[in-house]
Amino acid sequence: MPKLSVNGRPVEVPAGAMVSAAVALSGESRFRRSVTGEPRAPLCGMGICFECRVTIDGRQHAKSCQIPCEEGMEVRTDA
Amino acid sequence: MPDVAVIGAGPAGLAAAARAIDSGASVAMVDDNPRPGGQIWRASAYPKPWLREKVEVISGARVFAAPEPSVLALETFHGERRLEYKHLILATGARERFLPFPGWTLPNVMGAGGLQALVKSGLPIKDKRVAVAGSGPLLLAVAKHLRDHGARILLIAEQTSSPALLGFGVGLIAKPAKAIQAIGLRAGLLGVPYLTGCWPISAQGSEKLQSVTFRRGTRTFTKTCDYLACGFGLVPNLELASLFACNMSATGVAVDEYQQSSTPGVYCAGEITGIGGLDLALAEGEIAGFAAAGKPEAARRLFATRDSHRKFADALESAFAPRAELRSLASETTFVCRCEDVTLGHVRQCSNWREAKLHTRCGMGPCQGRVCGPAVEFILGWKPESVRPPVFAARIGSLTGTEKRR
């Protein structure tokens, strides 16, 4: 059960979970802000729509729906 | 170097790999998901141990370019690599068709397959109120899966009207296995209203979804819910096939009876030859696997099965086709391009896709038109433009590759 942090909050996820699940489990419903500032969250669940992008360990534009959680990851949503 | 590279580890790709292995070929598979099985149908039809032992499976990898003949360029979360091969089987599957309506960009409005995928990725859904909407048998499969994970399914809104479905049902009688499957799905969803001729017209909420308004005939009604799982059918992922200059048919990549495309050495199987569902994908995959591995006689033995599944699939696609009213769901101020926040009203001022891209930036975002393209095609009738590498967003370091080529 990997432990990681989302916006500074510790989250524990089931083994094999994607980062998108970690963000949802942390209570955050907004993954990013659109170009005009709307809140956005995953749409397609399969790496096509780019709405699930978050910053993982400093790397921007990471598609959380297809990236498995790893122990110690630092995830930041677009605040 | 593998004899056969299979792109996509969904049902068609797995079937192709299995048959190619059976035929004595060496096989490598590339799949963008962390685990094989597919995006939409997520079949576990094939036992996995043979996969790990006999096939080089490159998971979490996207093909973004074909820089040289018989070479693919792939990117993973951590790096990039090249893959050389002799024969290629593209089984890149399908994605959902999203049609815009007011409120569709709210968090927790997702695709039907989208919400299913996210739940499989660990999204907790227990006790959440979910409305399922859109078009196609996928809605039933998704509703059942979500319910099995503890979701409260409020309704399934199927845009297709009852008469159209009845017509389709008559076709089902010719396919008893399918009928039983359908009945089984329905039985598993006892108590969930299945409303035909019904579709969402708006979603409400401020920071996230709170409720959805549906239309059915002359009535509208609103349901409070936590998630809307909404997808209006499937569209094939043709970008890689386009990169290989494969000719297209009305439904997808044009292939001969051995699943060979117009580009020598490139085979295509599954949804990319035309949306057709699981059984057809398996049959096409097997034929492609045999053919690519040089066993045409084994491939031929499956032609009749495939052709029968194809007929059924065509009837299905036709029955569930999105209806004309769905073209008017989006208002002039509804975003049709989510990457660049471009409204339908702005796009409509242009006369073709290229003009819309250049002047409104619709389709110029990272999804490269995969979400807005099918919507614009459905609403305005514009066909998308040709495809250039990278066919998926890729890091610049991946584009240049670790070995510099001159």
Add this chain to the structure above:
Amino acid sequence: MRTSYDVAIAGGGIVGASCAAECAAAGLSVFVAEPNVIGGGATAAGMGHLVVMDDSPAQIALTNYSRNLWIDLAPQLPADVEYLKAGTVWVAADAEEMAEVERKRAVYESIGVRAEVLDARALAEAEPNLRRGLAGALRVPDDAVVYPPCAARYLLDCARKRGAEIHVGMAARELARGVMKLSDGSKIAAGIAINASGAWAPELTPGIEVRKRKGHLVITDRYPGWVRHQLVELGYLKSAHSISTDSVAFNVQPRKTGQLLIGSSRQYGAEHASIDAYMLTRMLDRALEYMPGLAGISAIRSWTGFRAATPDKLPLIGPCDADPRLYLATGHEGLGITTSLATGKLVADQILRRATAIPFEPYLPDRKHEEHSHA
């Protein structure tokens, strides 16, 4: 559609649009034929960099004049033109290039263009993502960046407001002696006909010395603040100079959207619009040499375009000796966006026999070709 106009223009790119706007503003009746999409040729493919380029006295004069026109126009430009006063930073990798920096600075100073020398530390502060070890740079703060297709559309809108007719989906098939023949078979008479069809200009006016010079570009996802100025290596001039070999140069632009636009490459004799993988790789490798951090940046699209190149690297602006009613407004190579506004002025001025703000002779289509040396 009428049967005759004062001015008929072939090409709805930014140069044709500028000519239309200036002629219409002067009260002339204007007809524009654009076969495909407004601003859909090199206008769409290029970088939209507004820059004073000092390759030759005539080039400095034209780019400086035109850049000032852009600066004056900027407050009126709509938001989708994305005018961004990013400035240019000419990057020097070594002492030899720093000497070039000093030379450039003096040239700019002599014509009243603000420019400041940045030493290595100042450069690192101005652009933290450039690699360490560069010698310094020249910063030209009043250079800017625009999104050209929308600029072309804006200029055509201005023309339209003054009565110009813009016909999209119509191509000029012939253009000579005061007549424009169109793709639908119709003909219009024009006091003056203008060939502003860029890389395709020789098809309409055979024999003019305009050749296609292919370029590649890559655009990234949004990384606001990653690059602040348009960054160009001083070797860019070597690349633009070469008239026969394929070349690449480091050239990165920040867009108002936060996306990075990465160029540049030049090829002669390449007729296909498809991506040349080896050129793209060379171009990106060059960019990585200056900004190694680009390796982790997500590229979302690549494309190519055809610049219209002339032997002496100056555009063709003005009447043809053999047919004084035929004007050319083409051959702008990599400076079409910058010099579009000045081109429109020079064309309108010559048609109306008004005094021009700068000498127009160096750009006349039938000028004598001089061997070009970097002063």
